[in-house]
Amino acid sequence: MTKVVVAMSGGVDSSVAAALLKQQGYDVVGMMLRLWSAPGKEDSNRCCTPDSMAQARRVAAKLDIPFYVVDAKNVFRETVVQYFLDGYARGETPNPCLMCNRQIRWTFLLDHALALGAEFMATGHYARIRNSEFGIRNLLRAVDESKDQSYVLHVLTQEKLQRALFPVGEYPKPEIRKIAESFGLPTASRADSQDLCFLAGEDYRNFLQRNAPQLNQPGEIIRTDGKVLGQHNGLASYTIGQRKGLGVASPVPLYVITKHATHNTLVVGTQDELGFSELTARDVNWISGEAPPAAFRAMVKIRYTAKPVPAEVTPLAGGARAHVRFDAPARDVTAGQAAVFYVGEEVLGGGIIE
Amino acid sequence: MTDPIYLDYAATTPVDPRVLGVMMPYFNASFGNPSSVHRYGQRAEAALDSARETVASVLHCRPEEIIFTSCGSESDNLALRGAMMIGLKNNRPWLLTSRTEHHAVSKTAEQLEKYYGVQVEWLPVDARGAVTPDAMRHAVCDGTALASVMLANNEIGTINPIAELAAICHEHGILFHTDAVQAAAYLDVDVTKLGVDMLSLGSHKFYGPKGVGALYVKKGTQLLPHTTGGGQEFGLRAGTQNVPYIVGFAEALRLTAQEREERVAHVQPLRDQIIGRVLEEIPDSQLTGHPENRLPNHASFVFKDVDGNLLLQLLDAAGFACSSGSACKTGNPEPSEVITALGLSRDWALGSLRITLGKDSTPEQTDSFLSTLPSLVEKTRHLSATDH
Numbered sequence: 001m002t003k004v005v006v007a008m009s010g011g012v013d014s015s016v017a018a019a020l021l022k023q024q025g026y027d028v029v030g031m032m033l034r035l036w037s038a039p040g041k042e043d044s045n046r047c048c049t050p051d052s053m054a055q056a057r058r059v060a061a062k063l064d065i066p067f068y069v070v071d072a073k074n075v076f077r078e079t080v081v082q083y084f085l086d087g088y089a090r091g092e093t094p095n096p097c098l099m100c101n102r103q104i105r106w107t108f109l110l111d112h113a114l115a116l117g118a119e120f121m122a123t124g125h126y127a128r129i130r131n132s133e134f135g136i137r138n139l140l141r142a143v144d145e146s147k148d149q150s151y152v153l154h155v156l157t158q159e160k161l162q163r164a165l166f167p168v169g170e171y172p173k174p175e176i177r178k179i180a181e182s183f184g185l186p187t188a189s190r191a192d193s194q195d196l197c198f199l200a201g202e203d204y205r206n207f208l209q210r211n212a213p214q215l216n217q218p219g220e221i222i223r224t225d226g227k228v229l230g231q232h233n234g235l236a237s238y239t240i241g242q243r244k245g246l247g248v249a250s251p252v253p254l255y256v257i258t259k260h261a262t263h264n265t266l267v268v269g270t271q272d273e274l275g276f277s278e279l280t281a282r283d284v285n286w287i288s289g290e291a292p293p294a295a296f297r298a299m300v301k302i303r304y305t306a307k308p309v310p311a312e313v314t315p316l317a318g319g320a321r322a323h324v325r326f327d328a329p330a331r332d333v334t335a336g337q338a339a340v341f342y343v344g345e346e347v348l349g350g351g352i353i354e
Numbered sequence: 355m356t357d358p359i360y361l362d363y364a365a366t367t368p369v370d371p372r373v374l375g376v377m378m379p380y381f382n383a384s385f386g387n388p389s390s391v392h393r394y395g396q397r398a399e400a401a402l403d404s405a406r407e408t409v410a411s412v413l414h415c416r417p418e419e420i421i422f423t424s425c426g427s428e429s430d431n432l433a434l435r436g437a438m439m440i441g442l443k444n445n446r447p448w449l450l451t452s453r454t455e456h457h458a459v460s461k462t463a464e465q466l467e468k469y470y471g472v473q474v475e476w477l478p479v480d481a482r483g484a485v486t487p488d489a490m491r492h493a494v495c496d497g498t499a500l501a502s503v504m505l506a507n508n509e510i511g512t513i514n515p516i517a518e519l520a521a522i523c524h525e526h527g528i529l530f531h532t533d534a535v536q537a538a539a540y541l542d543v544d545v546t547k548l549g550v551d552m553l554s555l556g557s558h559k560f561y562g563p564k565g566v567g568a569l570y571v572k573k574g575t576q577l578l579p580h581t582t583g584g585g586q587e588f589g590l591r592a593g594t595q596n597v598p599y600i601v602g603f604a605e606a607l608r609l610t611a612q613e614r615e616e617r618v619a620h621v622q623p624l625r626d627q628i629i630g631r632v633l634e635e636i637p638d639s640q641l642t643g644h645p646e647n648r649l650p651n652h653a654s655f656v657f658k659d660v661d662g663n664l665l666l667q668l669l670d671a672a673g674f675a676c677s678s679g680s681a682c683k684t685g686n687p688e689p690s691e692v693i694t695a696l697g698l699s700r701d702w703a704l705g706s707l708r709i710t711l712g713k714d715s716t717p718e719q720t721d722s723f724l725s726t727l728p729s730l731v732e733k734t735r736h737l738s739a740t741d742h
Contacts, residue, residue, distance in 0.1 A: 029671065034685025048685070068667040069685035113662070116671040116734050 001027040004120040004165060005113035007105060008032050008067070010055030012180045013168050014125030014186050019183045019242045020167040022063055028061040029116060030067040035107060036076040037200045038207070044200035046318040070112050072104055081198060085212045088236040091261025092336025095304070098194060099354075102155040110163060122165035125149045126173075127347075137161040140346040142169040151318060152215065153302050154340045158289045160233035165226055176354055192345050208236050219264035221248055224257060224273050232266040235259045240334040241274060259335075275329025281339045281351030284315070288348075291319025298323055298341040298348065302333055313341050313348075322351055358675045359719045363530055363651060365677055370561035371679030373606045377563065385415075388595050389584065398597045404689070405604035410490060413553070413570055414544045421587045422600050426535035427557025428489035429569035432591065433531040433552040439691045441499025450493050450501040450528075452485050453695040459502050459533055460553075460691065469679060477503070482644040483512040490522045500529045505548070506537035509679045509692040510643030511652030511706060513541065518705030520548035520549040528622050529575060535567070539610060540618055540650050551575050555587035555607070558598070561713075566599035576601055584736045594665045613713075617669050621651040621711040623722045628653045628709055631724050636731050642679075642696060642706065642711040651711040654679075660705030660734045663687045668730045674723050675710060679706035 006018040022028045028085060032053060037045040053069065060067035080096045080103065087094025096125040098208045105123065113121045126142035126149040137158060149169075156164065168176050180187045199207055208215055216234030223229055229248040232238065238246075242256045257269040279302075285293070292315055299308035309330050314323040324339055333353060342351035380401060383545070386394030388402045398411040406417040413420070422427045446524045451463050453476050466472035475493050477485050485503050494501070506513045520530040531552040533542050537558040545553055551572045562568055571577060571590065585591030633639055638658035657665070661686070662678035669676050679690040689703035709723070 032685070042686075066670060070667075070672075071661070071663060071685040071687055073686075111737055112667075115664075115737050116668060 002120070002181070003027040003029065003118040004122055005029045005031050005109075005116060006116040007066075007109055007121065007123045007193045008056040008059065009124065010052035010186075010201060011124065011189050012057065012176060013183065013189065015056075015059040015124075016176050016183070016184045017122050017124045017165075017167045018059065018063055018151065019185060021165065022065065026120075028063070029066045029113075029118065030056060030058050030063075030065050031109060031112065031188050032067070033072045034069055035075075035104070035197060036081060038202070038210075041200035041202070045197050046195065048198040055186060057274070063239060063278075067259050070109060074106055074154060075108050076100070076104055076198070079209075083209070084196070085121045087139045088208055088212065090336070091259045091263070092238055093334045095338060096198075097152055097304075098155055098338055101152050103112070106156060106160045106164070111144065114163075117139055120163050120165050120168060124154060124168055125155050125166050126169045127166045128169040129164060129166060136288055137164075138175070140169075141342070141345045141347070142166075144172040147173050150342075150347045151177070151338065151340050151350075152337065155285055155286070156287070157256050158287070159286065160199040161287070169278050187313065189345065192327065196349050205234075205237050206318050212236075217264055219266065221246065221268055223254075223269060224269040229254075229268065235261065235264060235266060238266055241332040274331050276331075276333040277329045278323065278325045279333050280316075281324065282354055284322045284349055284350035284351030286315075286319055287346075291315035291322075292348065296343065296348075298343050300326070300330075301331060301340045301342065302353065303337050306332065308342055322349075347352040356673070358670055359723065360675050361709045361711065361715070361719070361723060362675050362677045363539075363715075364556045364708065364710035366564065367539070367712055368714075368717035369558075369560045369563050369602070370609060372608060373562055374608065376605045377598040377602040378599055379637075382736050384571070384597075386597075388597060389586065391572065401533060401597055401601050402534060402595055404699055405600045408608050409555075409568055412543065412607050415493055415548045415570055416573065418588060419570055421571055421590050422603070423569055423587075423591055424596070425567040425568045425583065426533070426554050426559075426563055427456075427567075429462045429503075429546060429554035429556070429567045430456070430458035430531075430533055431462050431555060432577065433567050433571075434466065434500065434560075435580045436590070437472070437500040437529050437531070437537065437552070437575070438466050438503075439578035441602035442471060443458060444499070446497050447471060447646065448495060448498040449474050450490070450498055450503075451475075452479055452503055453510075454479050454483050454485075454507055454537065454692045455502065455504055456508055456533055458535075459504070463502075473497070477501075481696060482647075483507055483642070483696055484521060484644060485512045485514050486646070487515060487518045489617045490519050494523060494528060495525045497525070498523075498526065498528045500531060502531040502533065504533040504536070505543075505553075506541060506649050506652075507534040507643065509690060509706075510654045510696070511644040511648035513537070513647045513649065516548050516550060520551075524549070537649065538607070539606045540614065540621075542614070545570055545572070548705050552599065555603075557606055560606050560610040561600050561712040564600045566596055566603045568603065592713055609711045610660045612664055618650045620713060621715060624711050624715055624717060625651055625709075627717075628720055628724065635724075636726050639731075640702065642693065642698075649710075651715075653709070653710070654706065654708045656693065656702045657705040657707065657735075658702050660731055661738050663706055663736060665705070665707060665730060665734045666734060669727070672726050672730060676709040677710070679703075679708065 004026045009013045083099040084096040126147040130142040254268040295314040300311045301308040310327045341348045386398035388399040460626040487625040523530045535556040553570040642654045679693040
């Protein structure tokens with residue numbers, strides 16, 4: 001029997017993933033990661049509360065599959081949390097979930113799964129994998145576009161995709177709930193939240209204040225024309241596109257346009273100045289393993305929650321970087337977030353916005 | 355999928371079919387409350403008395419010195435709390451115990467210290483995890499009410515010199531309790547030879563049911579009960595007795611005493627083979643606990659730079675159910691107090707493994723285990739090295 005490890009969260013999606021794979025005849029093993037949180041907040045980490053762990057354990061018992069909790073605290077602290085701090089140090093707004101998917105789920109946990117004798121690892125992500133010619137696996141949007149999570153999976157290489165299964169991506173979400181009911185599994189989703197799991201409910205600014213106090217250096221707020229408007233209290237406290245809480249007087253609404261880490265200045269401007277007509281992405285991963293030979297038309301998604309917008313994407317530097325020119329200026333282009341390139345329902349790749 | 359090979363008899367054992375057989379009538383046919391006057395009650399009481407006599411004959415004590423409880427942990431609690439409450443009243447606030455005790459003793463001692471004014475002195479152990487007579491001699495004082503040292507350690511198998519330790523305590527008028535929960539499956543629990551005032555037992559370690567235990571309390575020992583109510587168990591443990599389980603406990607203990615020699619003869623060679631081959635075939639491995647003076651079914655190791663929790667998962671996936679001193683189902687591995695008390699550094703202490711055998715263990719099982727373990731230890735080392 002082919003062994004598959006399912007990364008379980010206690011929520012409906014990964015529970016159904018496990019149930020479906022078991023039904024399909026796989027030898028299923030459940031695993032859950034114990035992630036890092038600040039000392040004293042370990043039990044509030046949204047991804048591994050005692051409740052969710054107990055829930056995952058119950059599901060595993062119900063499905064009669066083994067279940068193990070894997071300690072990833074150190075490696076999570078060293079990779080994901082460090083990446084988060086480093087990102088803010090560069091004046092970016094990092095997306096640590098991308099790093100978690102790459103380094104924790106699809107490296108650390110996958111290594112554990114393989115060591116356990118598994119051939120595949122599955123998660124409850126809404127996305128699909130299709131085999132194409134030459135044994136290449138394509139990453140596709142989920143059937144249920146409203147639940148699609150392919151954005152965070154653009155970091156996967158062919159090596160990982162050969163091992164990955166996303167059973168729930170083939171179904172609309174309501175169908176998943178029905179399947180859960182038919183298996184007698186819990187039907188509640190884990191609270192959908194934008195908060196980072198390791199903050200355990202804390203404001204990220206407090207977390208930064210404690211762990212990287214050097215980032216909270218006050219500096220100047222300047223307008224796009226260079227005029228100094230006031231003082232900011234640390235670049236990390238601001239996000240691109242932010243309007244409220246700038247503390248500067250102006251006859252027209254002002255927005256955060258960009259952040260200059262080297263000069264520690266916050267650049268603000270009017271709504272018209274907010275859009276970016278282009279961006280450059282670094283650390284680009286091409287799902288196929290190779291960059292397209294020439295510029296191509298794509299729908300580009302610049303945040304997990306953003307709507308994809310049309311653009312022309314040009315691979316640079318042998319594919320390690322990419323240039324994106326939007327058809328119309330795009331708002332909220334934020335350094336540190338990922339730009340992900342879609343052609344139709346297929347994810348071609350993506351990288352970190354500079 | 356076949357069930358993994360069970361190598362964790364120190365955690366618990368299956369109920370012997372012969373034990374289950376004698377228990378069954380007391381669930382419904384003879385269901386009476388032993389305290390009742392009528393014949394239903396009388397039948398239950400007769401079963402209870404008979405069970406108490408059986409246990410007393412194995413322990414070489416009087417039936418009225420046996421207090422039935424709900425488990426080994428409760429027995430330990432009754433011994434420590436009961437004796438220390440009296441000790442406090444008599445101006446003897448000191449409790450002596452070791453860092454290698456089961457949590458049922460050590461956590462109870464900590465709570466007594468924190469909330470009740472008991473003074474705890476932690477006896478040191480030697481590198482093999484034993485409390486030495488010298489350590490006891492240094493620790494006793496006039497204010498000591500009770501010493502509690504386990505007969506055999508659950509994690510590392512080491513057997514303590516109980517008779518000597520108890521004798522030292524008695525010279526100073528100190529009560530001596532031993533937790534024999536892990537030991538009773540293989541060691542003689544004759545309280546006259548051990549010379550103890552109290553001894554804890556739990557039935558599920560020797561093929562009896564879970565949820566029933568006993569405390570031997572030498573006649574004349576003053577204890578304050580911590581469960582008050584009816585006068586059951588000579589006023590030391592209120593609550594209607596769990597008759598079927600007590601009957602099962604007694605039968606399991608009787609069979610254990612009767613078959614002790616053959617059970618030891620069955621597991622010991624298998625254990626010796628495990629210890630020999632593991633130390634020989636796995637680099638950077640150490641036996642924990644005493645090499646000879648240990649439980650005959652018990653092999654325990656530490657492996658350098660191994661995540662013990664991960665090793666257990668790999669073993670389970672490969673079809674072997676073992677245990678570890680740092681095992682943790684919630685992914686927060688920490689070396690246990692016992693492993694830490696041995697003075698091992700963290701790179702060793704996190705990589706502990708315990709293999710405990712039982713009467714259903716076979717040479718084929720241990721061979722199969724021994725041919726699998728070395729590669730899994732290597733795999734764990736490799737994974738741990740790439741993690742960080």
